Protein backbone atom coordinates (compact mmCIF):
# COMPACT_ATOMS: atom_id res chain seq x y z
CA UNK A 553 0.00 0.00 0.00
CA UNK A 554 1.36 3.38 -0.95
CA UNK A 555 1.40 5.94 1.91
CA UNK A 556 -0.71 9.09 1.39
CA UNK A 557 1.17 11.90 -0.26
CA UNK A 558 1.26 14.27 2.74
CA UNK A 559 2.80 11.45 4.79
CA UNK A 560 5.36 10.96 2.05
CA UNK A 561 6.07 14.68 2.11
CA UNK A 562 6.58 14.58 5.88
CA UNK A 563 8.99 11.65 5.62
CA UNK A 564 10.90 13.43 2.89
CA UNK A 565 11.02 16.63 5.01
CA UNK A 566 12.35 14.81 8.08
CA UNK A 567 15.26 13.53 6.03
CA UNK A 568 16.79 17.01 6.07
CA UNK A 569 17.87 16.34 9.67
CA UNK A 570 21.49 15.27 10.03
CA UNK A 571 21.96 11.50 10.17
CA UNK A 572 18.30 10.75 9.37
CA UNK A 573 17.88 8.27 6.54
CA UNK A 574 14.65 7.04 4.92
CA UNK A 575 14.04 4.38 7.61
CA UNK A 576 14.41 6.70 10.61
CA UNK A 577 12.38 9.38 8.85
CA UNK A 578 9.55 6.94 8.35
CA UNK A 579 9.70 5.85 12.01
CA UNK A 580 9.63 9.48 13.18
CA UNK A 581 6.70 10.35 10.94
CA UNK A 582 4.60 7.39 12.13
CA UNK A 583 5.50 8.15 15.74
CA UNK A 584 4.40 11.77 15.47
CA UNK A 585 1.14 10.96 13.71
CA UNK A 586 0.17 7.97 15.83
CA UNK A 587 1.42 8.68 19.36
CA UNK A 588 2.35 12.33 19.67
CA UNK A 589 0.19 14.67 17.68
CA UNK A 590 0.64 17.34 20.38
CA UNK A 591 4.40 17.01 20.14
CA UNK A 592 4.15 17.34 16.37
CA UNK A 593 2.05 20.49 16.77
CA UNK A 594 4.65 21.98 19.12
CA UNK A 595 7.51 21.01 16.83
CA UNK A 596 5.74 22.62 13.93
CA UNK A 597 5.06 25.86 15.84
CA UNK A 598 8.53 26.15 17.33
CA UNK A 599 10.28 25.58 14.01
CA UNK A 600 8.12 28.32 12.51
CA UNK A 601 8.79 30.61 15.45
CA UNK A 602 12.55 29.99 15.44
CA UNK A 603 12.82 30.53 11.71
CA UNK A 604 11.07 33.84 12.10
CA UNK A 605 12.86 35.21 15.15
CA UNK A 606 16.37 33.74 15.12
CA UNK A 607 19.10 35.42 13.16
CA UNK A 608 22.85 35.99 13.29
CA UNK A 609 24.29 38.33 15.90
CA UNK A 610 25.82 41.35 14.19
CA UNK A 611 28.92 41.02 16.35
CA UNK A 612 29.67 37.33 16.99
CA UNK A 613 27.82 35.77 14.04
CA UNK A 614 26.15 33.23 16.35
CA UNK A 615 22.39 32.75 16.71
CA UNK A 616 20.31 35.35 18.56
CA UNK A 617 16.83 36.86 18.60
CA UNK A 618 18.21 40.38 18.85
CA UNK A 619 20.40 42.52 16.67
CA UNK A 620 23.24 41.86 19.13
CA UNK A 621 23.22 38.83 21.44
CA UNK A 622 23.29 38.94 25.26
CA UNK A 623 26.92 37.90 25.49
CA UNK A 624 28.07 40.54 23.01
CA UNK A 625 26.06 43.25 24.82
CA UNK A 626 27.33 42.32 28.29
CA UNK A 627 29.37 45.14 29.90
CA UNK A 628 31.19 42.57 32.06
CA UNK A 629 33.04 40.98 29.14
CA UNK A 630 36.50 42.13 28.08
CA UNK A 631 35.93 43.64 24.64
CA UNK A 632 39.66 43.72 23.89
CA UNK A 633 39.80 39.91 23.64
CA UNK A 634 38.15 38.09 20.75
CA UNK A 635 38.08 34.28 20.51
CA UNK A 636 37.40 32.69 17.12
CA UNK A 637 35.57 29.35 17.26
CA UNK A 638 34.10 27.08 14.59
CA UNK A 639 30.59 26.47 15.96
CA UNK A 640 28.08 27.70 18.57
CA UNK A 641 28.72 24.39 20.41
CA UNK A 642 32.42 25.30 20.65
CA UNK A 643 31.43 28.69 22.07
CA UNK A 644 29.36 26.96 24.77
CA UNK A 645 32.30 24.69 25.63
CA UNK A 646 34.56 27.72 25.98
CA UNK A 647 31.99 29.40 28.22
CA UNK A 648 31.79 26.33 30.47
CA UNK A 649 35.50 26.65 31.24
CA UNK A 650 34.88 30.04 32.91
CA UNK A 651 38.44 30.73 31.78
CA UNK A 652 37.75 33.19 29.02
CA UNK A 653 36.49 36.69 29.86
CA UNK A 654 36.42 38.06 26.31
CA UNK A 655 34.11 38.09 23.29
CA UNK A 656 33.61 35.59 20.45
CA UNK A 657 33.35 35.29 16.74
CA UNK A 658 31.68 32.11 15.45
CA UNK A 659 32.78 31.07 11.96
CA UNK A 660 29.89 28.59 11.51
CA UNK A 661 32.35 26.26 9.81
CA UNK A 662 35.98 25.90 8.84
CA UNK A 663 38.04 26.07 5.69
CA UNK A 664 37.70 22.72 3.96
CA UNK A 665 39.17 22.84 0.47
CA UNK A 666 38.15 19.30 -0.45
CA UNK A 667 34.54 20.11 0.39
CA UNK A 668 34.77 23.38 -1.50
CA UNK A 669 34.44 25.51 1.66
CA UNK A 670 36.53 28.66 1.31
CA UNK A 671 37.01 31.99 3.07
CA UNK A 672 33.73 33.45 1.75
CA UNK A 673 31.73 30.56 3.21
CA UNK A 674 32.99 31.17 6.76
CA UNK A 675 32.56 34.94 6.74
CA UNK A 676 36.22 35.93 7.00
CA UNK A 677 35.33 39.39 5.67
CA UNK A 678 32.94 39.87 8.62
CA UNK A 679 35.57 38.58 11.04
CA UNK A 680 38.06 41.06 9.64
CA UNK A 681 35.62 43.94 10.16
CA UNK A 682 34.87 42.72 13.69
CA UNK A 683 38.54 42.30 14.67
CA UNK A 684 39.56 45.70 13.33
CA UNK A 685 36.85 47.69 15.14
CA UNK A 686 39.53 49.51 17.15
CA UNK A 687 38.56 47.88 20.47
CA UNK A 688 39.84 44.34 19.92
CA UNK A 689 43.52 44.05 20.80
CA UNK A 690 44.08 40.30 20.78
CA UNK A 691 42.44 37.56 18.74
CA UNK A 692 42.59 34.03 20.17
CA UNK A 693 42.23 31.31 17.57
CA UNK A 694 40.24 28.47 19.07
CA UNK A 695 39.46 26.45 15.95
CA UNK A 696 39.81 22.66 16.09
CA UNK A 697 43.15 20.88 15.90
CA UNK A 698 42.15 19.07 12.74
CA UNK A 699 43.97 19.82 9.50
CA UNK A 700 41.01 21.97 8.46
CA UNK A 701 40.92 23.82 11.78
CA UNK A 702 44.67 24.39 11.63
CA UNK A 703 44.49 25.73 8.08
CA UNK A 704 41.65 28.03 9.16
CA UNK A 705 43.69 29.33 12.12
CA UNK A 706 46.72 29.87 9.92
CA UNK A 707 44.95 31.99 7.34
CA UNK A 708 43.01 34.03 9.89
CA UNK A 709 46.31 34.61 11.71
CA UNK A 710 48.01 35.83 8.51
CA UNK A 711 45.07 38.08 7.66
CA UNK A 712 44.96 39.74 11.08
CA UNK A 713 48.68 39.94 11.80
CA UNK A 714 49.10 41.80 8.53
CA UNK A 715 46.78 44.46 9.99
CA UNK A 716 48.69 44.86 13.22
CA UNK A 717 46.46 42.76 15.49
CA UNK A 718 48.00 40.46 18.08
CA UNK A 719 47.06 36.86 17.35
CA UNK A 720 47.40 33.78 19.56
CA UNK A 721 46.43 30.11 19.25
CA UNK A 722 45.02 28.02 22.09
CA UNK A 723 47.57 25.43 23.27
CA UNK A 724 47.21 21.68 22.85
CA UNK A 725 48.66 18.64 24.55
CA UNK A 726 47.97 15.94 27.06
CA UNK A 727 44.58 16.47 28.73
CA UNK A 728 44.44 17.71 32.30
CA UNK A 729 44.45 14.71 34.62
CA UNK A 730 45.51 12.60 31.63
CA UNK A 731 47.81 9.64 32.00
CA UNK A 732 50.33 9.19 29.21
CA UNK A 733 49.49 5.51 28.97
CA UNK A 734 45.99 6.35 27.76
CA UNK A 735 46.73 9.30 25.50
CA UNK A 736 46.60 8.67 21.74
CA UNK A 737 49.92 8.68 19.88
CA UNK A 738 49.14 11.74 17.78
CA UNK A 739 48.43 13.88 20.83
CA UNK A 740 51.50 12.66 22.66
CA UNK A 741 53.71 13.14 19.57
CA UNK A 742 52.50 16.72 19.24
CA UNK A 743 52.98 17.36 22.96
CA UNK A 744 56.62 16.30 22.62
CA UNK A 745 57.12 18.52 19.57
CA UNK A 746 55.52 21.49 21.38
CA UNK A 747 57.21 20.89 24.75
CA UNK A 748 58.08 23.99 26.74
CA UNK A 749 60.97 24.87 29.06
CA UNK A 750 60.41 24.69 32.81
CA UNK B 751 45.28 -7.07 -6.84
CA UNK B 752 44.44 -9.27 -3.90
CA UNK B 753 40.87 -10.43 -3.44
CA UNK B 754 41.37 -11.37 0.19
CA UNK B 755 38.62 -9.81 2.23
CA UNK B 756 40.69 -8.91 5.25
CA UNK B 757 43.82 -6.77 5.19
CA UNK B 758 45.98 -6.07 8.20
CA UNK B 759 48.18 -3.14 9.03
CA UNK B 760 48.53 -1.81 5.51
CA UNK B 761 50.52 1.39 5.20
CA UNK B 762 48.31 4.17 3.95
CA UNK B 763 47.05 7.73 4.27
CA UNK B 764 43.63 9.25 4.75
CA UNK B 765 42.84 11.51 1.79
CA UNK B 766 39.45 12.76 2.94
CA UNK B 767 36.51 11.87 5.14
CA UNK B 768 32.85 12.72 5.00
CA UNK B 769 29.92 11.99 7.30
CA UNK B 770 28.07 8.74 6.75
CA UNK B 771 24.82 7.94 8.51
CA UNK B 772 24.43 9.14 12.06
CA UNK B 773 27.78 8.43 13.68
CA UNK B 774 30.02 7.05 10.95
CA UNK B 775 32.48 8.38 8.41
CA UNK B 776 33.42 7.40 4.91
CA UNK B 777 37.20 7.43 4.80
CA UNK B 778 38.92 7.73 1.44
CA UNK B 779 42.42 6.28 1.73
CA UNK B 780 45.52 5.87 -0.41
CA UNK B 781 47.41 2.72 0.51
CA UNK B 782 50.78 1.47 -0.68
CA UNK B 783 49.71 -2.02 -1.69
CA UNK B 784 46.10 -1.48 -2.78
CA UNK B 785 45.95 2.08 -4.09
CA UNK B 786 42.84 4.09 -3.30
CA UNK B 787 40.45 2.25 -1.00
CA UNK B 788 37.16 3.65 0.33
CA UNK B 789 36.15 2.52 3.81
CA UNK B 790 33.45 3.09 6.38
CA UNK B 791 34.64 3.94 9.89
CA UNK B 792 31.68 2.83 11.98
CA UNK B 793 30.92 5.06 14.96
CA UNK B 794 33.94 7.24 14.25
CA UNK B 795 32.00 10.42 15.02
CA UNK B 796 31.31 9.26 18.58
CA UNK B 797 33.45 11.09 21.14
CA UNK B 798 35.01 7.90 22.56
CA UNK B 799 35.70 6.19 19.25
CA UNK B 800 39.14 4.61 19.06
CA UNK B 801 39.27 5.49 15.36
CA UNK B 802 38.41 9.13 15.85
CA UNK B 803 41.81 10.43 16.88
CA UNK B 804 43.88 8.62 14.28
CA UNK B 805 41.77 9.21 11.17
CA UNK B 806 43.67 12.21 10.00
CA UNK B 807 45.11 13.20 6.65
CA UNK B 808 48.86 13.55 5.98
CA UNK B 809 49.88 11.05 8.65
CA UNK B 810 51.10 7.54 7.81
CA UNK B 811 48.73 4.96 9.29
CA UNK B 812 48.62 1.19 9.62
CA UNK B 813 45.16 0.42 8.24
CA UNK B 814 43.22 -2.80 8.75
CA UNK B 815 39.97 -3.44 6.97
CA UNK B 816 37.61 -6.18 5.89
CA UNK B 817 34.91 -6.69 3.30
CA UNK B 818 34.82 -6.71 -0.45
CA UNK B 819 32.27 -4.15 -1.57
CA UNK B 820 32.72 -0.65 -2.89
CA UNK B 821 33.25 0.50 0.71
CA UNK B 822 35.27 -1.71 3.06
CA UNK B 823 34.88 -1.72 6.82
CA UNK B 824 37.75 0.05 8.56
CA UNK B 825 38.78 -1.97 11.61
CA UNK B 826 41.87 -0.18 12.87
CA UNK B 827 43.96 2.86 12.02
CA UNK B 828 47.26 2.89 13.83
CA UNK B 829 49.55 5.84 14.08
CA UNK B 830 52.93 5.23 12.44
CA UNK B 831 54.59 8.54 13.26
CA UNK B 832 57.59 10.05 11.53
CA UNK B 833 55.76 12.71 9.53
CA UNK B 834 55.66 16.13 11.20
CA UNK B 835 52.23 17.79 11.03
CA UNK B 836 51.84 20.02 7.98
CA UNK B 837 51.29 23.64 8.84
CA UNK B 838 50.11 26.83 7.21
CA UNK B 839 50.45 26.99 3.46
CA UNK B 840 51.89 23.45 3.36
CA UNK B 841 48.50 22.22 4.60
CA UNK B 842 46.77 23.82 1.63
CA UNK B 843 49.30 22.16 -0.68
CA UNK B 844 48.55 18.85 1.04
CA UNK B 845 44.81 19.31 0.44
CA UNK B 846 45.63 19.97 -3.22
CA UNK B 847 47.61 16.71 -3.53
CA UNK B 848 44.75 14.82 -1.91
CA UNK B 849 42.20 16.36 -4.24
CA UNK B 850 44.32 15.39 -7.26
CA UNK B 851 44.47 11.79 -6.04
CA UNK B 852 40.74 11.69 -5.28
CA UNK B 853 39.73 13.11 -8.63
CA UNK B 854 42.26 11.43 -10.89
CA UNK B 855 43.18 8.07 -9.40
CA UNK B 856 40.66 5.26 -9.88
CA UNK B 857 39.85 3.12 -6.83
CA UNK B 858 41.53 -0.22 -6.06
CA UNK B 859 44.42 0.17 -8.43
CA UNK B 860 47.84 -0.23 -6.83
CA UNK B 861 50.32 2.56 -7.56
CA UNK B 862 53.34 1.86 -5.37
CA UNK B 863 55.67 4.29 -7.06
CA UNK B 864 53.12 7.07 -6.84
CA UNK B 865 52.57 6.22 -3.18
CA UNK B 866 56.30 6.73 -2.56
CA UNK B 867 56.16 9.99 -4.52
CA UNK B 868 53.25 11.10 -2.33
CA UNK B 869 55.17 10.29 0.85
CA UNK B 870 58.19 12.20 -0.41
CA UNK B 871 56.02 15.17 -1.35
CA UNK B 872 54.45 15.31 2.13
CA UNK B 873 57.85 15.12 3.80
CA UNK B 874 59.20 17.91 1.57
CA UNK B 875 56.14 20.09 2.09
CA UNK B 876 56.87 19.93 5.79
CA UNK B 877 60.49 21.00 5.27
CA UNK B 878 60.65 23.43 2.37
CA UNK B 879 59.62 27.06 2.43
CA UNK B 880 58.78 27.12 -1.29
CA UNK B 881 56.32 24.36 -2.23
CA UNK B 882 56.34 24.98 -6.03
CA UNK B 883 58.99 22.41 -6.94
CA UNK B 884 57.46 19.77 -4.65
CA UNK B 885 54.04 20.19 -6.29
CA UNK B 886 55.44 20.11 -9.84
CA UNK B 887 57.38 16.87 -9.19
CA UNK B 888 54.29 15.23 -7.78
CA UNK B 889 52.05 16.40 -10.61
CA UNK B 890 54.53 15.03 -13.13
CA UNK B 891 54.71 11.70 -11.28
CA UNK B 892 50.91 11.51 -11.13
CA UNK B 893 50.47 12.19 -14.85
CA UNK B 894 53.07 9.57 -15.69
CA UNK B 895 51.35 7.07 -13.39
CA UNK B 896 48.01 7.74 -15.08
CA UNK B 897 49.58 6.67 -18.33
CA UNK B 898 50.00 10.12 -19.74
CA UNK B 899 53.46 10.03 -21.29
CA UNK B 900 54.70 13.54 -20.89
CA UNK B 901 56.31 14.64 -24.17
CA UNK B 902 59.10 16.97 -23.14
CA UNK B 903 62.41 16.38 -24.86
CA UNK B 904 61.50 16.26 -28.56
CA UNK B 905 59.64 18.54 -30.90
CA UNK B 906 56.55 16.48 -31.66
CA UNK B 907 56.25 17.80 -35.21
CA UNK B 908 59.85 17.45 -36.42
CA UNK B 909 61.22 14.94 -33.90
CA UNK B 910 64.20 17.22 -33.33
CA UNK B 911 65.73 17.61 -29.87
CA UNK B 912 64.45 20.51 -27.82
CA UNK B 913 66.73 23.55 -28.01
CA UNK B 914 67.19 25.39 -24.70
CA UNK B 915 66.99 28.72 -26.52
CA UNK B 916 63.89 27.79 -28.54
CA UNK B 917 60.24 28.62 -27.95
CA UNK B 918 57.57 25.94 -28.12
CA UNK B 919 53.81 25.84 -28.24
CA UNK B 920 52.40 23.05 -26.08
CA UNK B 921 49.15 21.22 -26.64
CA UNK B 922 48.07 18.40 -24.30
CA UNK B 923 47.43 15.79 -26.98
CA UNK B 924 50.41 16.77 -29.04
CA UNK B 925 53.37 17.97 -27.03
CA UNK B 926 55.83 20.76 -27.81
CA UNK B 927 56.08 22.19 -31.31
CA UNK B 928 58.70 24.76 -32.22
CA UNK B 929 57.43 28.22 -32.99
CA UNK B 930 59.10 29.76 -36.00
CA UNK B 931 57.89 33.32 -35.81
CA UNK B 932 54.16 34.00 -35.54
CA UNK B 933 52.21 34.02 -32.29
CA UNK B 934 50.40 30.73 -31.71
CA UNK B 935 47.35 30.39 -29.51
CA UNK B 936 47.76 28.48 -26.23
CA UNK B 937 50.67 27.82 -23.92
CA UNK B 938 54.17 28.88 -24.95
CA UNK B 939 57.19 27.43 -23.14
CA UNK B 940 60.91 27.95 -23.45
CA UNK B 941 63.08 25.00 -24.45
CA UNK B 942 64.93 25.38 -21.21
CA UNK B 943 61.73 24.90 -19.20
CA UNK B 944 61.00 21.64 -21.03
CA UNK B 945 64.52 20.34 -20.41
CA UNK B 946 64.44 21.45 -16.76
CA UNK B 947 61.16 19.57 -16.20
CA UNK B 948 62.74 16.40 -17.66
CA UNK B 949 65.42 16.66 -14.96
CA UNK B 950 63.00 17.85 -12.25
CA UNK B 951 65.15 20.94 -11.82
CA UNK B 952 63.00 23.89 -10.73
CA UNK B 953 65.66 26.33 -9.54
CA UNK B 954 65.07 28.76 -12.38
CA UNK B 955 62.10 31.04 -11.55
CA UNK B 956 60.92 31.10 -15.16
CA UNK B 957 61.01 27.31 -15.29
CA UNK B 958 58.97 27.13 -12.12
CA UNK B 959 56.39 29.55 -13.44
CA UNK B 960 56.08 27.92 -16.86
CA UNK B 961 56.06 24.42 -15.36
CA UNK B 962 53.13 25.47 -13.18
CA UNK B 963 51.22 26.67 -16.24
CA UNK B 964 52.03 23.45 -18.12
CA UNK B 965 50.95 21.14 -15.28
CA UNK B 966 47.81 23.16 -14.84
CA UNK B 967 46.97 22.74 -18.51
CA UNK B 968 47.68 19.00 -18.49
CA UNK B 969 45.78 18.36 -15.27
CA UNK B 970 42.70 20.33 -16.38
CA UNK B 971 42.85 18.33 -19.58
CA UNK B 972 42.85 15.06 -17.58
CA UNK B 973 40.06 16.36 -15.35
CA UNK B 974 38.04 17.28 -18.43
CA UNK B 975 37.70 20.83 -17.05
CA UNK B 976 36.20 19.68 -13.71
CA UNK B 977 37.34 22.44 -11.33
CA UNK B 978 39.75 21.81 -8.45
CA UNK B 979 38.29 23.27 -5.24
CA UNK B 980 41.62 23.47 -3.43
CA UNK B 981 43.15 25.57 -6.20
CA UNK B 982 40.24 28.03 -6.22
CA UNK B 983 40.27 28.33 -2.43
CA UNK B 984 44.04 28.80 -2.37
CA UNK B 985 43.60 31.71 -4.77
CA UNK B 986 40.79 33.19 -2.64
CA UNK B 987 43.01 32.95 0.44
CA UNK B 988 45.84 34.79 -1.31
CA UNK B 989 43.48 37.76 -1.65
CA UNK B 990 42.68 38.07 2.05
Ligand SMILES: [Zn+2]
Nearest residue numbers: 609612621624
Ligand atom coordinates in the same frame (compact mmCIF):
# COMPACT_ATOMS: atom_id res chain seq x y z
ZN1 LIG C 1 26.91 38.03 19.73
